Amino acid sequence: MICSRFGGFALAALVAWGIAACGGEKKPQAQSPAAGITILIGHVAPLTGGIAHLGKDNENGARLAVEEANAAKVKIDGKDVRFEMLAEDDQSDPKVGTTVAQKLVDAKVVGVVGHLNSGVTIPASAIYNGTTPPTPMITGSATNPKLTEQGFKNVFRVVGRDDQQGPAIANYLAATVKPKLAAVIDDATAYGEGLANEVEKALKAAGVKVLPRERGSDKTTDWKAVLTKVKGRNPDAVFYGGMDATGGPLLRQGKELGLKAVFSFGDGACTDKMSQLAGSAADDLLCSQAGIPPLAASKSFLDAYKKRFSVEPILYSPFTYDAMNLLIEAMKQANSADPVKYLPVLQKIDFAGATGRISFDDKGDRKDAEMTIFTMKLGKLVPIAIIKSGKTIKYDDFVAMSSAPAADAQKK
C-alpha cells in the first residue's frame, strides 16, 4: 500500500528496489484466482531499522525459492499447489517478533522461515512451538545455541551455531595472529554477546589474555570512547560481535585512533559492506561466516538472485533460500503440507542446497556445519580457510576436494 503510493519518490538508482518490494507483494494477489491449493509459508526478518538491508536480503532469498517452486508447478497429493509467502517485519525487536509470529500462526501458515536475529528468533520459536501441531520453522541466520537447546522439535537452523563459529574464528586468530592480549567488544544483543562469549572462552583456552568486555548497542555509531579505552591497554587483537552497520564504523574509528590490533568479526559483520563503511581500514580484517561462502557454493543461486532482484546477495540469502526449499522439499517428499506429516520428513531430510549438503541432527542443528574464515583484500571478502569438524582446511584445498559443495549445488 504505502509502497505503491510512495513508489514515485524512489530515485532512479533505487527503482529496482522499489519494483522488487512492490512487485513482490502484489504478485500473490494477481495469481490467486488460479486453480489448486494455496499453501501459506511465513517469512520474518527485520525490514525496517538498522539492519533492514540484511532482512530484505533474507526475504529475497526465501522469495526466490517460492517463486521457483511455483514456476516448477509443484504437485502435492496429485493436486496443483501454489506457495504463497507471507512476509512480515519484526524490526529486530523481540516484542514485535512474537507479535508477528502470532499473526502468522493465526493466518495458519504451515511453516516459517525466520527470523534473522537470535534475540528475536528465540522468543518467537516458542510461539511456533505452541501451536497444535507445532509449526515447523527454519532460521537461515540465528546462530545463538540457545535456540535449538530448548528441546523444540519444530525448530531447525541451516547455519552453524555460535559455539561452533566462536571457537573457529578465535582459534584461527590465536593460531595466525598469535596475540598476547585481546579485546572483545559486543553489541549487547543475544547474537553479539553470545558469539563474543564463545570467542572469549576459546581465546582464553588458547592462552590469550582477554580484557574486560566492552559493549555498545546495535545502534552505536560512536565507538571512539570505547576504542580509546581499549587503545590504552594496547591489545594485539580485537574481536567484535555485532552487525556490519555498527562494525564498519567501529573498524574505521579504531584505525583512525591508531589502534594497531588485528580486527576480527563474526558473520553479522562479514559482508562486503564493511569495506564501504570502513574504507581502506577494512583491509586485512578477519571474519567468519557460519557456513560455506555463497560465492563458492552455488553459481545457479547467485545468477538467479541477481537476475530476479538486480542486486547482489548480501549475507544470509543463500541460507533462507535453502530454508524455504527445505520446507517445500519436505512437503513434496511427504506428499502433504500438513506439519504433522511433513515435519518427520524434514527431520530426516538430506538435501543438496545452495549452501551445500543439509541434514539435521536431533536438536535441529545442521550436521557438520562448515565455518569459513575470510579476510578483506582491496574491498572484497576473500575466503582463506574452511573449518569443518574442528579441522582447518585451506580454502583452495577445500574447493579442490571432490566433495566440494559447488558440485552438489550444480547437480541440483
Add this chain to the structure above:
Amino acid sequence: MDIFIQQLINGLTLGAVYAVVALGYTMVYGIIQLINFAHGEVVMVGAMVAFTVISALAPLGLPPLLVVLIATGCAVPACMLIGYAMERLAYRPLRGAPRLAPLITAIGVSIILQHVAMLIWSRNPLAFPQIIKLQSYDIGGATITNVQIAIMVISVVMMAGLIALVYRTRLGTAMRATAQNPQVAGLMGIDANRVIAFTFVIGAALAAVAGVMVASYYGIAHYTMGSQLGLKAFCAAVLGGIGNIPGAMLGGVLLGVIEALGAGYIGDLTGNVFGSNYQDVFAFIVLIGALILRPSGLLGERVGDRA
C-alpha cells in the same frame, strides 16, 4: 594522560555536534513551547542529501573541499524547505491547540520523514564517501583528525553566527519578542507566523550542517540515524535549559564530554560492574538529573514559567 586527552577530544567533537542540533530544539521551544521531535530526522535528511550530491560529484574530479561545500550547499536549502514545510503544514494548523497535539504531530512527522527517507535512500547503511583525506595530528599522545577540528571550528562559527543573529539583528529582536509574548509582539507589528517559520528554517539549516558533519565523521549515513541523535540533543537542550540558546551550546558540549568520559571510565570506576554499554544511558541520566535537581536547566530561562 594521553587517554584522558583523547577521550576529551572525542567528547568535544561529539558535544559540538550535539550543541548544533540542540540549538534547533531550543530555538523552537523558546518560541512556541513545542518540542519538535522531528528535528533529528532533519539532520538525517541533511546527511542523505549531502550523500547523494557527493556520490554524484565525486567521480568528476573536482577538489574534495569544493564537493563537500556544494553538498552542504544543497543539503542546507533542502532542509530549510523541509523545516518550513513542517511548520507550515504540520504545526501552524495546530497553533491554538492543546500542547499535546503538536507534540504528537511532531512524532508523526518524524516517522513520516524517516520512512520517506527509507523509500528514497533504501534500508542500507550508506557509506558516506570519504573524499577529504584524513589527517591525524598529535596532541600529547592523543590523535585529532582534520575532520574533528573542522567539526569543532564550524560548530563554534555557526553558534557565534546564531548569537549574532538573535542578539544583533532586527529579525533576532523580533524572535526574542515573540518568545517573550507573541500577542504583545503582534501588537508591536511583528508577524509572529513569519518569525516562527524563520525559526524553523534556521534550525533546519543548522541541522543540515550537523547532518553533513556527523555523516562525514562516522563515515555512515542511515535513515534511522536521526532519532538517537535527536534524543541526545534534546537531553542536551534540557540540560542547558530548554529555550535558552547559550544553554543549548553548553549542554551539548557538556553532554558530549560526559558521554565520552563516562563510557571510557565507568568500567574502571565500578570494577566492571557497569560497562561501556551505558554510554547511551548517560544522556538520559543527565536528563533525569537535570529535571530533578534543576528543572530549568543550567542556564535556566524564565521562558518556562511565563503564562
